[in-house]
Amino acid sequence: MDDRPLDTDEVADIYDELLKTYRTQWEYQGHRSLHLGYYDDDHTEPGQAAMNTMRVLSDAAGITQSDRVLNIGCGAGEDSVWNARAHGATVIGVNISDEQLEIARENARAHGVEDLTDFRYDDFHELSTVEDDSIDVVWGLEALSHSADRKTVLEQLQRVLIDDGRVVFTDIFLRPGTEPLSSADEKRLEQINEALGIRVGPITGFEEALEASGFTDVRIRNMTDGVLPSTKRRRKFSRVAHPVGRVLGKVGKLSDVQIEAFEAHSNIHKLVTDGTIGYYLITADTE
Numbered sequence: 001m002d003d004r005p006l007d008t009d010e011v012a013d014i015y016d017e018l019l020k021t022y023r024t025q026w027e028y029q030g031h032r033s034l035h036l037g038y039y040d041d042d043h044t045e046p047g048q049a050a051m052n053t054m055r056v057l058s059d060a061a062g063i064t065q066s067d068r069v070l071n072i073g074c075g076a077g078e079d080s081v082w083n084a085r086a087h088g089a090t091v092i093g094v095n096i097s098d099e100q101l102e103i104a105r106e107n108a109r110a111h112g113v114e115d116l117t118d119f120r121y122d123d124f125h126e127l128s129t130v131e132d133d134s135i136d137v138v139w140g141l142e143a144l145s146h147s148a149d150r151k152t153v154l155e156q157l158q159r160v161l162i163d164d165g166r167v168v169f170t171d172i173f174l175r176p177g178t179e180p181l182s183s184a185d186e187k188r189l190e191q192i193n194e195a196l197g198i199r200v201g202p203i204t205g206f207e208e209a210l211e212a213s214g215f216t217d218v219r220i221r222n223m224t225d226g227v228l229p230s231t232k233r234r235r236k237f238s239r240v241a242h243p244v245g246r247v248l249g250k251v252g253k254l255s256d257v258q259i260e261a262f263e264a265h266s267n268i269h270k271l272v273t274d275g276t277i278g279y280y281l282i283t284a285d286t287e
Contacts, residue, residue: 002189002199006148008123011197012097015075017257019099034075035142035170036279037230038223049230053170054082056223057141060283061168063087067136070094070160072124072153073143077104077117083139084113092130094122125152130160140169145198150206154213158286165286167215170223172268173203175278185276188267195260203280215284224278235269238262 015034037049038056057079063069065088071080074093081104083089095101101119108117122129124140125147138157147153157167174181179202181189193199203220210218271277 002148002193002201004148004199006146006197006199008096011146014195014197014257014261016097016099017255018261019103035079036227038226039229040226046230046233051082053141053227054079055086056281057139057168057170058083058086060221060281061137061139061166063089063137065089068092068134069137069139070127070130070135072138072140072157073146074100074104074119076100077107077119079139079141080104080117080119081107081111081113084108084116085111088116089137091117092135093117093119094124094127094129095119096121096123125149125156127156127160132159133162135160136162136165138165138167140167140171142171144169144206145171145200148199150201150209151213154209154215158214161286163286167210167282167284169282171280171282172200172272172277173206173280174200175275176202176204178202178276181276185271185274188271189276191260192264192267192271195257195264200277203278206282210282210284214287216287218282218284221281222278223281224272227279228272231265231269231272234265238266 035050035053037043037046038053039049040052043049043052063083067087067089069083069089069091071083071091071093074080074095077093080091080093083091093101093104095104098121101121104117104119105114108114108119120129124143138161144150144153161167189200207218207220268277272279
């Protein structure tokens with residue numbers, strides 16, 4: 001895994017800047033998700049597929065009305081709001097962007113679940129606002145890739161989870177047997193990491209980290225085929241937007257952050273289709 005440090009302020013700045021792009025996507029999809037959509041026979045449109053990703057996570061975690069859920073890296077709060085609406089669960093969402101947290105609160109108010117949701121400024125490496133033994137389920141939808149120190153994150157999750165608690169994550173990881181990468185793929189991965197403020201690591205390494213941190217019954221499901229239409233759509237958009245963006249960037253209409261993100265999504269699709277990167281669902285329990 002690329003374990004170079006990530007500056008949390010820089011990561012927050014990246015996504016605050018990308019909100020300009022995501023707002024256009026939200027209008028098209030009809031909701032405020034930032035994550036990849038999971039397509040199947042019953043969910044064939046972008047908005048449906050994005051909602052389906054949340055449904056698959058929720059089913060895997062077995063979330064119910066009695067659960068207190070901690071959503072790490074909650075972004076604009078769409079999945080927090082969804083769990084409150086779909087299950088009546090109580091959800092704490094933590095993030096390092098004040099702008100995204102305010103959008104999340106607005107989203108909760110708009111859907112009438114402000115009493116079930118609590119959005120807090122907090123780094124999931126610290127979780128300073130979350131008490132020990134207070135959480136039933138930790139939920140991370142494409143959040144862990146924003147950490148270069150997952151050992152510390154998992155230690156904090158163990159602290160805040162109750163006995164018999166559980167975790168559920170989805171994210172992109174290097175697939176088994178893909179390392180060492182070719183020089184071309186190394187360059188693509190470095191560009192993705194820097195443009196999106198992430199650190200893509202091997203799925204085998206994360207499985208080992210979970211077990212070393214005391215999590216049990218680790219289960220891993222490869223969901224790559226289901227998100228391929230989503231990465232393809234992003235690549236198709238990016239292949240047009242990237243060259244146009246470079247022109248617009250010269251006249252101040254688009255930022256370097258937005259332009260680099262377009263290229264990153266093209267690179268993600270390339271690495272997914274050639275079998276280097278996979279999209280995984282991971283669940284585990286506390287002892």
